[in-house]
Every structure is written in C-alpha cells, then in structure tokens.
Amino acid sequence: xxxNNSLNALIEALRRLPGVGVKSxxxxxxxxxxHDREGAQLLAQALQQAATRIRxxxxxxxxxxxxxxxxxxxxxxxxxxxxxxxxxxxxxxVERTGAFKGLYFVLMGKLSPLDGIGPKxxxxxxxxxxxxxxxxxxxxxxTNFTAEGEATAHVLGEALxxxxxxxxxxxxxxxxxxxxxxxxxxTIAHALVDRREK
Amino acid sequence: xxxNNSLNALIEALRRLPGVGVKSxxxxxxxxxxHDREGAQLLAQALQQAATRIRxxxxxxxxxxxxxxxxxxxxxxxxxxxxxxxxxxxxxxVERTGAFKGLYFVLMGKLSPLDGIGPKxxxxxxxxxxxxxxxxxxxxxxTNFTAEGEATAHVLGEALxxxxxxxxxxxxxxxxxxxxxxxxxxTIAHALVDRREK
Numbered sequence: 001x002x003x004n005n006s007l008n009a010l011i012e013a014l015r016r017l018p019g020v021g022v023k024s025x026x027x028x029x030x031x032x033x034x035h036d037r038e039g040a041q042l043l044a045q046a047l048q049q050a051a052t053r054i055r056x057x058x059x060x061x062x063x064x065x066x067x068x069x070x071x072x073x074x075x076x077x078x079x080x081x082x083x084x085x086x087x088x089x090x091x092x093x094v095e096r097t098g099a100f101k102g103l104y105f106v107l108m109g110k111l112s113p114l115d116g117i118g119p120k121x122x123x124x125x126x127x128x129x130x131x132x133x134x135x136x137x138x139x140x141x142x143t144n145f146t147a148e149g150e151a152t153a154h155v156l157g158e159a160l161x162x163x164x165x166x167x168x169x170x171x172x173x174x175x176x177x178x179x180x181x182x183x184x185x186x187t188i189a190h191a192l193v194d195r196r197e198k
Numbered sequence: 199x200x201x202n203n204s205l206n207a208l209i210e211a212l213r214r215l216p217g218v219g220v221k222s223x224x225x226x227x228x229x230x231x232x233h234d235r236e237g238a239q240l241l242a243q244a245l246q247q248a249a250t251r252i253r254x255x256x257x258x259x260x261x262x263x264x265x266x267x268x269x270x271x272x273x274x275x276x277x278x279x280x281x282x283x284x285x286x287x288x289x290x291x292v293e294r295t296g297a298f299k300g301l302y303f304v305l306m307g308k309l310s311p312l313d314g315i316g317p318k319x320x321x322x323x324x325x326x327x328x329x330x331x332x333x334x335x336x337x338x339x340x341t342n343f344t345a346e347g348e349a350t351a352h353v354l355g356e357a358l359x360x361x362x363x364x365x366x367x368x369x370x371x372x373x374x375x376x377x378x379x380x381x382x383x384x385t386i387a388h389a390l391v392d393r394r395e396k
Contacts, residue, residue, distance in 0.1 A: 004268075006248040007261055013244035016237035018229045019222065026287055031216040032245070033252055033261055034306055039214035040249040046211035047242035050204040050227070051235045063205055063231055070202075089224050108232055 061123045062106040078102040080137040111152040138166040259321045260304040276300040278335040309350040336364040
C-alpha cells in the first residue's frame with residue numbers, strides 16, 4: 001500500500017485515538033471506506049466542529065460551547081454543594097443517580113506525579129478560587145477510588161480544609177447487590193471501618 | 199451534557215467506527231478535546247481526504263488513489279498468478295511473507311448469505327472478467343479459513359474452474375512453530391489429509 005498516501009494518513013490519524021493500535025486503525029479505515037463513507041464525512045465534520053467550538057465552562061471547567069455550562073446556569077440547583085469529579089464521564093455517572101442536586105467541578109484529570117501531571121495540569125487553582133467564592137459550603141470529593149484518585153482527593157481535601165471549607169468524600173463500602181463472599185477483602189475492611197449506625 | 203451539541207454529535211459520529219460503543223466513543227471524544235485537539239483536526243482532514251480521494255483499483259479492486267494501484271502497475275510481478283483475498287489487510291499479510299510475486303484480487307468482503315451479502319456485494323463479476331482476460335493461468339484462493347471464507351472459496355473455485363482456469367487454495371495444516379499437543383483437532387485432521395511427501 002505504498003502508493004496509498006491518503007489511506008496511510010488516515011490510519012496514522014486514527015491511531016491517535018486512545019486505545020487504538022495499528023490493527024484497529026486499519027480495520028476502522030477499511031470499514032469507513034468500504035461501507036460508510038457518509039459516516040467518515042460526518043465524523044470529519046463533527047471533529048472539526050467540536051475542536052473549534054468546545055471550550056471549558058468558566059465555573060465548573062467541564063466541556064461546553066458557551067461561557068458557562070447548562071448545569072452551572074441551572075437556578076434550581078443547590079449552590080452550597082460542590083462535587084469534585086475527575087472527568088465529564090464521572091460527572092455524568094453521578095448525575096444519572098439523581099441523588100445529587102448541587103453543582104460540580106470537573107478536574108479534567110487527576111494528580112499523577114509519575115506521568116508528570118501536577119496540580120497545574122488539572123484545574124486545581126481554578127477549583128480553589130471557585131470553592132472560595134462564598135456560596136459553597138461543602139465540597140464533596142468524588143474522584144475515583146484508584147491510587148491516583150485517592151491521592152488527588154487527599155491533596156485537594158487538605159488544601160480545601162485549610163481554606164475553611166467542609167470537605168467530604170464519597171463513602172467506600174460493599175457495592176449494592178453484591179454478596180460478601182465475592183467482595184474483595186480491602187472493600188470489606190473499608191466497609192467495617194466506615195460502618196454506620198442503623 | 200444536554201447543552202453540548204457538538205460533543206454529543208462527536209460521540210455519535212465516533213460510534214460509527216467498528217467496535218466502538220458509547221463508552222469508548224466518550225473516552226475518545228474527551229481525550230481528543232482535552233489532550234489532542236491537533237490530532238482531532240488531523241483526523242478530520244485525513245477522513246475528508248480519504249473519503250474523497252480513495253477509490254477502487256480498476257484491476258484488483260483494492261483501495262487506491264489512482265486508476266490502477268501500484269502493485270498492479272508493477273511490471274516485475276508475475277501476471278500469470280492471481281491471489282484472491284478478502285481484504286486489503288489480508289493482501290498486506292500475504293505481501294509481508296515475500297513468498298508471492300504474482301498479482302492480487304481483493305474481494306472487499308466475503309459471501310455471507312445470513313448477512314445478505316451475495317456475489318453482487320463483493321467483486322465477484324469483476325473477478326471473473328479479470329481472471330479471464332487471458333494473462334492469468336492460476337487463481338490462488340486465499341480467503342480466510344472461516345466458515346464464510348471457505349464457502350466463498352468454494353463458490354469462486356467452482357465458477358473459475360468452469361471457465362477453464364487452474365484453481366488452487368492455500369494449504370491447511372499445523373502452524374509454523376507450534377506443538378501438536380496444543381493444536382486443535384480439526385487442524386491436525388486437515389494436516390493429516392493434506393500430508394505431503396518428504
């Protein structure tokens with residue numbers, strides 16, 4: 001396929017997608033060219049439009065097309081509670097529960113010193129100024145329960161407490177619907193430590 | 199994310215890629231927007247360019263930007279042998295072996311009556327006219343050894359033999375470097391039936 005510059009360029013470009021290697025990229029390119037040229041054009045337009053139009057919300061740092069996102073503009077939400085998540089996908093997960101009516105702050109990442117991702121690379125200073133604007137009374141840390149997410153929660157929690165805010169973390173414990181026999185030991189140990197009165 | 203039309207459009211467009219569901223599509227979109235906007239623009243251009251420029255080779259039906267692809271134009275290749283493969287990826291695999299110096303015909307698919315893919319949907323009539331142009335003496339069927347690939351090889355083989363051509367099929371047998379203990383029974387059975395004199 002040495003004479004096929006457009007095809008090679010497409011395969012190379014597809015490889016920039018996360019989790020796509022050279023085999024998947026070839027499969028995607030062949031599929032689009034053989035069965036879905038309309039989809040290829042559509043994807044090209046969508047990429048161009050998203051890359052030019054989408055920016056970060058001035059309040060919560062999530063992706064939005066306006067100055068401030070729809071959630072932050074929603075007057076019916078509780079402005080005293082701020083839920084800190086790593087990504088828009090995490091925000092969507094919390095939102096789907098319907099159990100939280102406050103506002104969000106999306107870090108767009110997590111602290112990860114090994115990958116060279118420090119406080120400046122995620123929106124930490126933006127979070128501090130947002131949380132200390134006056135309205136916010138409680139910050140709920142909802143970063144993931146991975147090593148990096150826990151470290152991020154720890155660092156943010158300490159800094160926010162110093163600024164006089166009430167800081168909470170999502171409860172750790174046994175997942176809904178699960179049998180103790182099949183739950184890992186670390187989770188059971190956490191559930192014991194964090195046990196609550198009935 | 200109800201107010202985020204460009205983002206939703208991008209996620210929907212990414213879902214048209216084969217093997218990409220809504221979770222992967224979101225992950226890809228977030229990654230591109232957060233970490234690789236240049237890559238997003240690049241992919242958009244590559245898609246557009248490929249979708250408009252790439253067509254099928256007049257001789258072998260593979261993807262190419264010209265009338266005829268580089269392989270078919272190559273005067274040093276043996277024009278009496280035609281290797282029939284399902285996809286450009288399969289062609290590339292045969293080509294990497296360096297063991298074949300003839301020309302190819304790429305079906306761009308396989309017969310699959312259950313999915314409604316008949317002889318018209320793959321380049322069968324184009325193959326017949328190509329194979330009977332006079333130069334070709336032997337057609338090597340190198341479709342995959344799946345149920346559909348085998349059926350395709352059978353149908354093509356019968357039709358090409360009727361047209362007076364010599365038709366061969368890739369050998370089935372024990373893969374290079376493998377131990378019999380770990381090879382499946384069907385493969386060993388085929389290797390026994392197709393055994394060759396030493």
